[in-house]
Amino acid sequence: MARPRSFVLALVMFAAAVGACAGNMGVVxxxxxxxxxxxxxxxxxNALMHPGRDCIGCHASAGKGPRYALAGTVFGDAAAKDDCYGRTDVVVRVTGADGKFVDLAPNGAGNFTARSGVALPYTVELRRGETVIGKMQTAQTSGACNGCHTAEGSPGRIVAP
Ligand code: HEC
Ligand code: HEC
Structure with missing residues (x-):
């Protein structure tokens, strides 16, 4: 008797898990x-939440969510809207003023994060393998990449061609 009951329970839990995932992402x-x-x-x-929006700013004002030193999103186009999923096939290399760098891999939504920072100010390269495909020329001190890299105006999104 226990067997059918636990089977039904497993089915219900499976459906709930699939439902929760599907509810977070839409095909557009x-x-x-x-x-x-x-x-x-x-x-x-969720690590996939709000691609393109200012992770650090919202977590700070909400008093919730991880405290990141660096966070942002890599997109395929300069005008990508907030909440669109971005790109995963690059590495974001953030190099501190002391020459030490961290390599951040965007997740499924294009979001990249680091809890500990680098020496300020920092510069950024987008890399695919050993090839540098993008470079931020100006050194910056705020780790909230999406605070500057918005859909509107200059400089636009962080774009991986
Ligand atoms: C508009 C506000 C807002 C924005 C923008 C935002 N978050 Fe969050 N985030 C939250 C809140 C609120 C929580 C806490 C949710 C809770 O405790 O239920 C959270 C929690 C999280 C968590 C913790 C999940 C867990 O398992 O506890 C992660 C990871 C996360 N955010 C990543 C990000 C990333 C990466 C970005 C930027 C690309 C981002 N968030 C942008 C509001 C935001
Ligand atoms: C205070 C605003 C500001 C912040 C914060 C900022 N950027 Fe930028 N970024 C710019 C501006 C302006 C440009 C264009 C001029 C230049 O290259 O310096 C740019 C250019 C870039 C480029 C080159 C253009 C491209 O799309 O390939 C990359 C890559 C980049 N930024 C990545 C980042 C990353 C990653 C972070 C966070 C770790 C970040 N930026 C934080 C303002 C900012």
């Missing part, structure tokens, strides 16, 4: 998001 036309994917989970805490 590429005219909406060039990646074809969009975050739909609102403010529910």
């Amino acid at each position: 036309p590429t005219s909406e998001c060039s990646s074809g994917l969009q975050w739909l989970g609102g403010d529910s805490g």
Whole structure:
């Protein structure tokens, strides 16, 4: 008798887990998001949440979420809207004033984060393998990359061609 009951319970839990994941992400036309994917989970805490938005600023004002020293999102196009999923196929190399660097790998939404920072000010290279495909010329001191790299105006998003 226990067997069918636990089978049903497992099914219910499986459905709940799939439902929770599916609810966080939507497939959208590429005219909406060039990646074809969009975050739909609102403010529910998740490493894939709100690609393109200012992670550090919102977590600080909400008093919730991880305290990152560096955080941002890599996109495929300069005008990508908030919550569109970005790109995963690059490495973000952040080099501190002392020459020490960290390599950050964007997750499935294009989001990259680091809890400990580098010596300020820092510079940035986008790399694919050993090839540098993008470089921030000006050294910066704020780790909130998406605070400057918005969909509107200059400099636009952090873009991996
Ligand atoms: C508009 C506000 C807002 C923005 C923007 C935001 N977050 Fe969050 N984040 C939250 C809140 C609120 C929580 C806490 C949720 C909770 O405790 O239920 C959270 C929690 C998290 C968590 C913890 C999940 C867990 O398992 O506890 C991660 C990881 C996270 N955020 C990553 C990010 C990243 C990366 C970005 C930027 C690309 C980002 N967030 C942008 C509001 C935001
Ligand atoms: C205070 C604003 C500001 C902050 C913070 C900032 N950037 Fe930038 N970024 C710019 C500006 C302005 C440019 C264009 C001029 C230049 O290259 O310096 C730029 C250019 C870039 C470029 C080159 C253009 C491209 O898309 O390939 C990359 C890559 C980049 N930034 C990545 C980052 C990353 C990663 C962070 C966070 C660790 C970050 N930026 C934080 C303002 C900022």
